[in-house]
Amino acid sequence: MGLSGALARLAVRATRVLVVEVPGHWATRMEVEHQLLRRGWRPAWTPADADVLAVCGAPGPELSELVDRLWEQMPGPRVRADITSPGTVGSALDAAAALLLDTPHHRTDAQERAQEPEIPEDADHGGHGGMDHGEMDHGEMDHGGHGGHGGMDMAPEGIPLAEGGEDRDGLEMDVLHLPLGPVLPFWPAGLVLRCSLQGDVVVNAEASMVDGRNDDEDDGAGAAGPSAGPAPAAVVRCDQVMALLALAGVEDAAACARRARDALLCGDEDAARDAVERLDRTVRRSWLLRSSLRGVLLLDRAGLERHGLPGHCRGDAHDRLLSRVERIRAEAGGTEPTPAEDGGVPWAVVPDLVTGLELGSVRLAVASLDLDPHPAVQAVGHG
Amino acid sequence: MYSGIVAMALVALSVVVLLYALHRAAVITAEPLTVLPAQSGWMPQEHALSRFHARWYLASIVFLAFDVEMLFMYPWAVVVIEKGISAVVEMFLFLGALLVAVAWAWREGAFRWA
Amino acid sequence: MAESVVTTVPGGWAVLAGILLCGLAFFAVALDAALSARAQGTGGGWGAPLGRAARLLRQRRRSTVAADTLLWRIGGAGMLVGAFLMIAVIPLGEWTLADLDVGVVWFNTVDVMVWALVWLAGWGANSAHGLVGGYRFLAHGLAYELPLMFALVAPAIAAGSLAVGDVAAAQDGVWFVVWMPVAFLVFLIGVTGFSVWGPFAPALAADIGGGVLAELSGVDRLVLQAGRYLFLTAGAAFSVPLFLGGGAGPVLPGWAWVLVKTVAVLAVLVWLRRKLPLLRPDRFMEIGWMVLLPAAVLQDLVVSLVVVWKG
Numbered sequence: 086m087g088l089s090g091a092l093a094r095l096a097v098r099a100t101r102v103l104v105v106e107v108p109g110h111w112a113t114r115m116e117v118e119h120q121l122l123r124r125g126w127r128p129a130w131t132p133a134d135a136d137v138l139a140v141c142g143a144p145g146p147e148l149s150e151l152v153d154r155l156w157e158q159m160p161g162p163r164v165r166a167d168i169t170s171p172g173t174v175g176s177a178l179d180a181a182a183a184l185l186l187d188t189p190h191h192r193t194d195a196q197e198r199a200q201e202p203e204i205p206e207d208a209d210h211g212g213h214g215g216m217d218h219g220e221m222d223h224g225e226m227d228h229g230g231h232g233g234h235g236g237m238d239m240a241p242e243g244i245p246l247a248e249g250g251e252d253r254d255g256l257e258m259d260v261l262h263l264p265l266g267p268v269l270p271f272w273p274a275g276l277v278l279r280c281s282l283q284g285d286v287v288v289n290a291e292a293s294m295v296d297g298r299n300d301d302e303d304d305g306a307g308a309a310g311p312s313a314g315p316a317p318a319a320v321v322r323c324d325q326v327m328a329l330l331a332l333a334g335v336e337d338a339a340a341c342a343r344r345a346r347d348a349l350l351c352g353d354e355d356a357a358r359d360a361v362e363r364l365d366r367t368v369r370r371s372w373l374l375r376s377s378l379r380g381v382l383l384l385d386r387a388g389l390e391r392h393g394l395p396g397h398c399r400g401d402a403h404d405r406l407l408s409r410v411e412r413i414r415a416e417a418g419g420t421e422p423t424p425a426e427d428g429g430v431p432w433a434v435v436p437d438l439v440t441g442l443e444l445g446s447v448r449l450a451v452a453s454l455d456l457d458p459h460p461a462v463q464a465v466g467h468g
Numbered sequence: 469m470y471s472g473i474v475a476m477a478l479v480a481l482s483v484v485v486l487l488y489a490l491h492r493a494a495v496i497t498a499e500p501l502t503v504l505p506a507q508s509g510w511m512p513q514e515h516a517l518s519r520f521h522a523r524w525y526l527a528s529i530v531f532l533a534f535d536v537e538m539l540f541m542y543p544w545a546v547v548v549i550e551k552g553i554s555a556v557v558e559m560f561l562f563l564g565a566l567l568v569a570v571a572w573a574w575r576e577g578a579f580r581w582a
Numbered sequence: 583m584a585e586s587v588v589t590t591v592p593g594g595w596a597v598l599a600g601i602l603l604c605g606l607a608f609f610a611v612a613l614d615a616a617l618s619a620r621a622q623g624t625g626g627g628w629g630a631p632l633g634r635a636a637r638l639l640r641q642r643r644r645s646t647v648a649a650d651t652l653l654w655r656i657g658g659a660g661m662l663v664g665a666f667l668m669i670a671v672i673p674l675g676e677w678t679l680a681d682l683d684v685g686v687v688w689f690n691t692v693d694v695m696v697w698a699l700v701w702l703a704g705w706g707a708n709s710a711h712g713l714v715g716g717y718r719f720l721a722h723g724l725a726y727e728l729p730l731m732f733a734l735v736a737p738a739i740a741a742g743s744l745a746v747g748d749v750a751a752a753q754d755g756v757w758f759v760v761w762m763p764v765a766f767l768v769f770l771i772g773v774t775g776f777s778v779w780g781p782f783a784p785a786l787a788a789d790i791g792g793g794v795l796a797e798l799s800g801v802d803r804l805v806l807q808a809g810r811y812l813f814l815t816a817g818a819a820f821s822v823p824l825f826l827g828g829g830a831g832p833v834l835p836g837w838a839w840v841l842v843k844t845v846a847v848l849a850v851l852v853w854l855r856r857k858l859p860l861l862r863p864d865r866f867m868e869i870g871w872m873v874l875l876p877a878a879v880l881q882d883l884v885v886s887l888v889v890v891w892k893g
Contacts, residue, residue, distance in 0.1 A: 092639065095637075096640045099633030099634045130796070131711075131796045132506055133792075133798060134803070136641075152509065153509075157503065158506060160641050161501070192496050198501075200499070202504045242647050244514060246515050247517075258519060259520070259521075264507055265508065267509075268509055269791060285714045332787075332788060333860060334787060335859045344623055371859070373859050374859045377859045377860065445718075445789050448789035470680060472670050472680030473682075475594070476599065476679060476680070479596045479597055480663040480667065483600065483604075487805060488801055490801075494639045496641075502646070502647060503645075504646065505711075505797060507710070516710040517708050522721075524724060527721075527724050530871075531724045531727070538690075542686070542735065542744060545735050545738040546738070546744060548742070548886050548889065548890065549742045555886075556886045556890055560879075560886075567879065570875065579867045
């Protein structure tokens with residue numbers, strides 16, 4: 086037992102956490118990220134790599150279903166931590182670490198859990214009928230709709246094969262449907278972008294919010310738990326900058342943005358100012374970063390008008406990054422009250438913006454915009 | 469001459485076997501788990517194994533053309549000192565012609581596919 | 583090759599070579615983890631490789647529905663095996679395991695194998711993320727491989743031999759890095775390329791949830807990740823006989839200098855990773871073909887003119 090105990094203790098030092106943010110619970114998520122790094126843990130990007138599933142906030146019915154499925158995809162040893170407020174993050178992570186050490190528990194869990202996924206016989210795969218774009222389904226093969234694909238060969242293991250659709254050059258290419266979000270690293274909380282892919286190009290996309298938030302009726306997390314309320318604009322912006330830098334792959338700069346965010350959040354103004362200055366220098370100096378963000382979702386005046394976007398979105402992802410860092414500097418420096426922002430980007434326009442882009446550019450494009458579902462929506466212009 | 473390589477391959481394979489054996493001893497359950505592919509928790513709508521639209525196929529054709537040339541380049545590298553300037557002229561005229569073709573392919577947009 | 587400048591040692595020494603390779607790769611992981619911890623402001627991190635390995639050894643393996651498991655596992659384990667094969671031809675001072683006439687070509691062969699391995703690892707998982715990742719790597723490969731090959735040829739021209747020991751011995755007075763810096767740079771770019779590492783990691787990037795790694799857990803993930811670091815180490819080690827004078831150096835014996843130089847190259851590569859953004863495959867395609875390739879060919883021209891001039 087001693088050896089396996091030692092191994093477990095060693096393993097727990099490198100724990101990876103899959104963080105799920107229920108829209109509105111940004112403060113809990115940031116606290117989780119802060120605390121797991123302090124323990125030497127790291128965030129996981131997919132359930133395959135996760136030991137702990139940290140659910141920040143109380144998910145609504147739709148997100149709950151997704152979280153349950155993610156939980157089923159975790160290899161184990163696995164621990165689920167439901168964290169409802171920033172104050173309980175520390176104790177929840179402590180408890181998770183303790184449970185991770187309990188090898189007999191995980192052996193039992195591994196034996197008793199479902200060993201194979203549950204694939205509904207004739208489910209509407211993805212659970213969203215609106216996804217079956219008419220123009221994608223004109224293939225000569227009879228797939229009989231997603232309601233009843235009876236053909237054995239068409240659906241090995243209960244999942245249909247990919248079907249062809251015309252690409253932009255008129256060639257027939259297989260179409261894959263890949264939903265982006267809501268649980269994806271560096272992705273706006275709650276946003277779901279259902280993409281149709283040919284190769285790695287998004288040929289069609291639909292956006293929605295998980296659990297229908299932002300609809301008129303507030304049925305989801307708002308009722309289910311205490312939402313943290315609006316976030317300070319500078320914190321949100323830092324968070325967005327961190328996401329964009331992390332997706333671009335500049336890890337040191339992303340870490341710097343994360344530290345600036347956490348310093349702003351806990352009100353440590355000097356540390357925040359230092360980190361922001363360093364961030365600003367790094368971002369400006371890196372010509373490689375500029376070359377990788379140049380031209381990503383370039384919006385000129387006409388483009389802004391066509392999509393009804395605010396003026397601060399002008400330019401490409403790199404321009405937006407620089408102007409965002411500039412605003413953070415102004416806000417963190419506290420020199421002058423910054424003028425109110427002229428609104429964010431409504432998430433409904435995202436599909437129009439990203440259709441035709443390659444997957445990597447889609448991620449950079451989304452991360453470069455101030456999307457409206459973000460908690461900052463209420464905080465805009467707080468001074 | 470190749471015994472060293474064979475020995476190295478054996479070492480490498482035994483490292484793999486050792487790791488898998490260690491894993492078997494240390495893991496909570498040796499039996500692999502079968503799961504759905506990660507799609508943020510959504511059910512997959514179809515199998516991912518499909519005809520992937522590799523939009524850089526033009527570049528791959530140019531690559532093949534150029535790659536075959538390496539067959540000549542390696543033996544040539546060994547004899548260039550012996551053969552003197554004529555070998556250099558011949559090889560780089562050939563490479564020059566290939567590079568012109570690459571430049572043409574580039575102008576035609578073979579390396580731009582975003 | 584009538585007489586060789588290096589001594590071929592019996593196959594049993596492969597064990598020691600393997601241990602050295604693993605030790606150096608361990609150093610690379612530890613350094614990377616320590617730098618990461620410092621950037622996050624937490625400190626520590628040197629022990630991280632042990633913890634990560636222990637975690638993956640304890641974690642259950644998983645497979646996806648209708649996965650192409652055989653190909654998937656070949657891709658993962660192949661990365662680990664490939665790196666070992668690569669170092670077999672690198673002389674450690676005066677000793678080598680395999681003194682091939684065509685050692686440089688052998689290196690090239692193994693690094694091209696990576697194309698298949700990474701793609702298989704991405705394809706086999708039957709996951710859209712892995713699929714996109716695998717193809718991203720192929721796109722990268724198309725752009726870095728040719729420049730890498732031409733960079734490999736430059737030292738061979740100067741030495742008049744494809745045997746790695748001869749190339750090292752040919753740098754008696756001046757190291758090749760001094761008068762073929764372009765080839766050295768392109769070589770290092772190629773090394774990060776076939777290690778799917780640093781700027782060349784879009785195949786494993788966060789934007790596609792880890793891409794090729796997205797579905798791997800347990801020891802399957804461990805062998806692939808270890809393989810990447812081993813390849814990085816092997817590539818750094820190969821730059822020593824090719825460009826950095828092999829075991830040449832004062833005071834210390836040859837084998838020690840090889841190790842010291844390898845560690846230095848490795849440390850620079852690991853450090854640089856944190857500063858550089860990912861090179862997006864679509865952007866790098868043009869850079870590879872229109873900048874790196876002509877530069878490497880020009881380097882070869884200069885090198886061959888110089889050697890012909892000298893005699």
